[in-house]
Amino acid sequence: MEGTYTSTPPRRRPVNAGYSGQPIPSIQVVQPPNAAQASASHRMNPIDSIMAPQRAKSLSRAIPKVPPHQGELNVKRQASLQAPAPRSQMGPRGGSLRVHTGAAAESSLHGERRRPEKRKIIGNYVLGKTIGAGSMGKVKVAHHMKDGEQYAIKIVPRLHPNAPRPNVSPQEAEKIAITERSKEIRTIREAALATLLRHPYICEARDVYATANHYYMVFEFVDGGQMLDYIISHGKLKEKQARKFIRQIGSALSYLHHNSIVHRDLKIENILISKTGDIKIIDFGLSNLYSRQSRLKTFCGSLYFAAPELLNAQPYIGPEVDIWSFGVVLYVLVCGKVPFDDQNMPALHAKIKRGAVEYPTWISTECKSVLSSMLVTDPNKRATLDEVLNHPWMVRGYDGPPCSYLPERHILTLPLDPTVVREMSGFDFGPADVIMRDLTRLVGSDAYQSLAKYDLYSSATSPEKKRSFFEFKIRHASHDIENPTLSSTNTTHDVLDAYHPLISIYYLVLERRQHDRGVSWQNIHSPKNSSNTPSSSSPSGTGFPPMHSLHPTPEAKEIVTNSDPTSELVRATSKLTISNPIPLSVGQQQQFSRETTGSVTPPLEKTEKKSGGLFRRFSSRRKKSKQSLISVSSTGTDGSNTEIPSPTSVAAQRIKIGSASKPPVSALNKYYKTAAIGRSTSVNESQYRQAKMERQRNETQVNASAPVTANNNYLSPPTTNTRAQLLNSRGRSVGHMQGSEYAEKRRARILNETMGIPAGATSGIEQTKPEEKIEPIKPVFLKGLFSVSTTSTKSTEFIQRDLIRVLRLLNIKFSEIKGGYLCIYNENSAVSSPSTKSGQLAPPDVTQEASLDFIPDAAPVDDMSPRGSKDVCFEVYIVKIPILSLRGVSFHRISGDSWTYKNLASLILNKLRL
Numbered sequence: 081m082e083g084t085y086t087s088t089p090p091r092r093r094p095v096n097a098g099y100s101g102q103p104i105p106s107i108q109v110v111q112p113p114n115a116a117q118a119s120a121s122h123r124m125n126p127i128d129s130i131m132a133p134q135r136a137k138s139l140s141r142a143i144p145k146v147p148p149h150q151g152e153l154n155v156k157r158q159a160s161l162q163a164p165a166p167r168s169q170m171g172p173r174g175g176s177l178r179v180h181t182g183a184a185a186e187s188s189l190h191g192e193r194r195r196p197e198k199r200k201i202i203g204n205y206v207l208g209k210t211i212g213a214g215s216m217g218k219v220k221v222a223h224h225m226k227d228g229e230q231y232a233i234k235i236v237p238r239l240h241p242n243a244p245r246p247n248v249s250p251q252e253a254e255k256i257a258i259t260e261r262s263k264e265i266r267t268i269r270e271a272a273l274a275t276l277l278r279h280p281y282i283c284e285a286r287d288v289y290a291t292a293n294h295y296y297m298v299f300e301f302v303d304g305g306q307m308l309d310y311i312i313s314h315g316k317l318k319e320k321q322a323r324k325f326i327r328q329i330g331s332a333l334s335y336l337h338h339n340s341i342v343h344r345d346l347k348i349e350n351i352l353i354s355k356t357g358d359i360k361i362i363d364f365g366l367s368n369l370y371s372r373q374s375r376l377k378t379f380c381g382s383l384y385f386a387a388p389e390l391l392n393a394q395p396y397i398g399p400e401v402d403i404w405s406f407g408v409v410l411y412v413l414v415c416g417k418v419p420f421d422d423q424n425m426p427a428l429h430a431k432i433k434r435g436a437v438e439y440p441t442w443i444s445t446e447c448k449s450v451l452s453s454m455l456v457t458d459p460n461k462r463a464t465l466d467e468v469l470n471h472p473w474m475v476r477g478y479d480g481p482p483c484s485y486l487p488e489r490h491i492l493t494l495p496l497d498p499t500v501v502r503e504m505s506g507f508d509f510g511p512a513d514v515i516m517r518d519l520t521r522l523v524g525s526d527a528y529q530s531l532a533k534y535d536l537y538s539s540a541t542s543p544e545k546k547r548s549f550f551e552f553k554i555r556h557a558s559h560d561i562e563n564p565t566l567s568s569t570n571t572t573h574d575v576l577d578a579y580h581p582l583i584s585i586y587y588l589v590l591e592r593r594q595h596d597r598g599v600s601w602q603n604i605h606s607p608k609n610s611s612n613t614p615s616s617s618s619p620s621g622t623g624f625p626p627m628h629s630l631h632p633t634p635e636a637k638e639i640v641t642n643s644d645p646t647s648e649l650v651r652a653t654s655k656l657t658i659s660n661p662i663p664l665s666v667g668q669q670q671q672f673s674r675e676t677t678g679s680v681t682p683p684l685e686k687t688e689k690k691s692g693g694l695f696r697r698f699s700s701r702r703k704k705s706k707q708s709l710i711s712v713s714s715t716g717t718d719g720s721n722t723e724i725p726s727p728t729s730v731a732a733q734r735i736k737i738g739s740a741s742k743p744p745v746s747a748l749n750k751y752y753k754t755a756a757i758g759r760s761t762s763v764n765e766s767q768y769r770q771a772k773m774e775r776q777r778n779e780t781q782v783n784a785s786a787p788v789t790a791n792n793n794y795l796s797p798p799t800t801n802t803r804a805q806l807l808n809s810r811g812r813s814v815g816h817m818q819g820s821e822y823a824e825k826r827r828a829r830i831l832n833e834t835m836g837i838p839a840g841a842t843s844g845i846e847q848t849k850p851e852e853k854i855e856p857i858k859p860v861f862l863k864g865l866f867s868v869s870t871t872s873t874k875s876t877e878f879i880q881r882d883l884i885r886v887l888r889l890l891n892i893k894f895s896e897i898k899g900g901y902l903c904i905y906n907e908n909s910a911v912s913s914p915s916t917k918s919g920q921l922a923p924p925d926v927t928q929e930a931s932l933d934f935i936p937d938a939a940p941v942d943d944m945s946p947r948g949s950k951d952v953c954f955e956v957y958i959v960k961i962p963i964l965s966l967r968g969v970s971f972h973r974i975s976g977d978s979w980t981y982k983n984l985a986s987l988i989l990n991k992l993r994l
């Protein structure tokens with residue numbers, strides 16, 4: 081295949097056979113345009129500083145000299161390559177395990193020879209538009225050239241910590257090198273983790289490419305939108321709906337924590353929703369391995385979701401900070417706002433540290449109870465994950481706590497498998513021989529062996545009891561800071577669960593290898609009291625995904641003892657293996673369906689591809705009166721109420737989508753625009769000083785103009801009088817919810833002031849010139865319920881004209897894209913967006929940060945916003961609702977401050993005349 085060069089001939093795999101019969105997943109090396117570049121790339125390879133020198137050597141040797149510029153592929157010429165092949169002719173979707181290094185694909189993305197007719201290729205993927213951007217880099221949509229499947233590729237610039245820096249002092253150069261090294265380690269760890277984790281609610285990586293200047297992480301594409309967009313559009317969720325999401329998040333956290341992994345950046349922005357309405361956790365860029373023998377000291381994450389001990393600069397074990405963030409996420413879902421908020425950043429810090437939470441009256445007692453067990457400032461008194469997952473609120477309507485989808489594991493015995501050990505790269509454990517030595521010592525230790533004996537003797541004890549024991553021990557563990565040494569083995573908990581990071585990663589690699597080899601899925605851990613099924617259904621014991629048995633079957637044993645010479649390459653980067661989706665049995669599909677939909681659905685529904693699948697799924701399974709639709713979206717406690725009811729009529733549907741619940745609106749303070757709600761970014765001291773000055777300026781402005789209400793306002797859709805009238809005109813009374821007309825006007829004024837809209841513009845509806853020619857847009861079909869903010873029976877052209885009018889009114893620069901507009905708003909200069917040569921808008925470049933850590937207290941975190949660009953880049957689509965002759969608009973944030981984005985989306989909605 082043009083554009084990709086392999087060191088080994090491509091191997092075909094039988095359909096659905098996984099990697100059966102292959103000693104190790106094939107490793108492709110995307111070769112550089114020339115050898116000089118290759119060697120340069122490897123000289124500067126930061127992994128070299130982490131990996132053993134001989135690995136780097138072997139990697140360099142593996143890259144032969146190839147003609148320049150062959151990494152580029154003219155997609156027009158190769159159109160046939162992109163055409164999806166019939167499934168029957170394709171290999172399994174999972175693809176091979178590849179470590180792609182070199183600069184061939186790099187040159188196509190970043191080379192000087194950019195031509196508009198060329199699409200960018202990286203490995204087997206044709207890169208498309210940017211769908212997201214964060215502090216680490218950009219995320220682009222991509223299509224696999226063989227099967228046409230969509231993926232999301234995260235592109236992270238590669239740093240060169242060891243590069244000479246002649247223009248700075250040696251001390252400064254050393255500081256930069258340390259920072260860059262730590263960022264590189266994080267990126268590599270993220271890639272390594274993403275390729276190892278297999279969980280239905282964690283976004284899975286398929287490939288990782290490393291070139292001279294970038295890492296490319298290929299993820300499954302999650303196409304149902306961001307949870308943030310959903311909350312923006314719909315406000316708070318009914319508790320039952322929130323429970324479904326929360327159980328899924330809890331399930332993923334349980335899986336992570338039992339694998340010695342802490343996410344550390346759990347926030348609403350890092351939760352995506354699939355087309356089937358299930359969540360997928362993304363962004364393991366701040367994740368780390370934890371051990372109870374040591375304490376983590378990196379203070380990272382998003383301020384709104386950060387645990388108080390982080391702000392107090394207290395070292396922590398790990399899981400407890402995720403539980404706090406988990407509590408904040410739950411609060412946001414059921415309340416539509418963050419629990420701790422303040423226009424003044426030190427005051428916000430103080431609020432988080434104090435932990436005083438106000439619970440709205442609509443929260444059920446049980447929900448309040450679980451929240452108040454999570455949002456406890458003392459990490460020792462905070463509920464453990466096990467306690468949270470077993471809380472009555474969590475299990476209401478289900479047979480038990482959510483399943484962690486942990487495979488059944490068996491105690492490790494010596495000798496260990498060297499091929500597995502060789503693949504344990506990317507975690508800063510050291511070279512393979514060191515890992516082997518440490519792991520052997522650990523497994524052979526008296527502590528492990530005696531616990532293993534205990535484990536064997538108590539094998540009759542349910543795994544849940546063991547896990548509870550483990551949770552108990554974590555909770556009551558000493559909080560002394562110890563140096564993590566292998567000799568200080570853990571003697572207090574289950575050897576199978578998070579006993580030690582080395583052991584956890586060994587298990588994960590082993591499971592991945594077995595999975596990739598098509599070892600049959602068996603012995604799924606499905607604890608008796610652990611359930612993902614609503615109680616109405618009969619538990620069938622196993623659930624999705626089918627997880628590998630770690631009980632080594634003869635064939636698995638044979639595989640793992642086969643040493644693969646190419647695994648040298650695996651060690652040289654963080655790449656591990658990629659899994660293939662295993663077809664579900666009918667029973668498994670039903671089981672999974674029960675978990676995700678709350679009802680038993682036909683087995684095929686899960687795999688059926690359909691536009692508006694989620695919409696239809698929700699709409700077809702419930703019948704609600706118009707009356708109940710209205711009350712459901714406006715109140716929302718718990719119980720058996722349906723939160724996303726089915727439309728019994730067009731009008732009902734309009735109410736449901738267009739006027740979703742509107743939690744109280746509070747002041748929108750310009751100050752917050754610099755305080756991103758959830759970006760996991762950091763400050764250094766100079767940034768802190770800059771932020772402080774900015775804050776003082778903003779505070780002066782705010783005090784002079786905008787009245788501030790006491791309410792939190794993180795995600796509450798703001799409301800104007802116009803919007804209230806609109807909703808009323810749709811047969812729904814919202815006045816009692818939204819407050820008086822005066823309050824509405826005041827909110828609108830504050831909103832406009834916040835966004836810098838001239839006073840006169842609030843009510844003056846600028847007429848779109850009907851004679852103005854516009855290029856008609858073809859609306860796209862709604863892909864899910866989540867992004868639709870409002871709907872209308874008006875024509876597409878009317879909506880389009882109105883949208884253009886509003887975008888102009890708000891000084892938002894826009895450019896037409898398929899089905900809508902790419903928009904860029906600059907909060908400082910109204911609009912100063914970057915543009916390409918063709919004059920089309922392009923998403924802003926992401927400015928890289930100096931450090932991901934924030935410095936608590938010494939330099940208070942009062943700017944966690946993305947550094948650099950103040951642009952907010954987003955898309956707004958005109959969508960068609962399947963079946964119903966309704967149209968609507970939906971939003972998708974690409975980059976920039978979430979808070980500003982949220983305000984913009986709300987403002988656009990307010991001003992549209994739908």
Ligand SMILES: Nc1ncnc2c1ncn2[C@@H]1O[C@H](COP(=O)(O)OP(=O)(O)OP(=O)(O)O)[C@@H](O)[C@H]1O
Binds near residue numbers: 212350363364
């Ligand atoms: N698998 C995916 N499918 C669809 N969209 C995705 C996927 N992964 C990421 N995105 C989009 O890209 C955005 C940025 O991704 P991500 O959070 O991983 O980047 P980041 O640089 O780590 O961001 P942050 O600054 O929050 O740390 C997400 O908010 C999401 O909109």
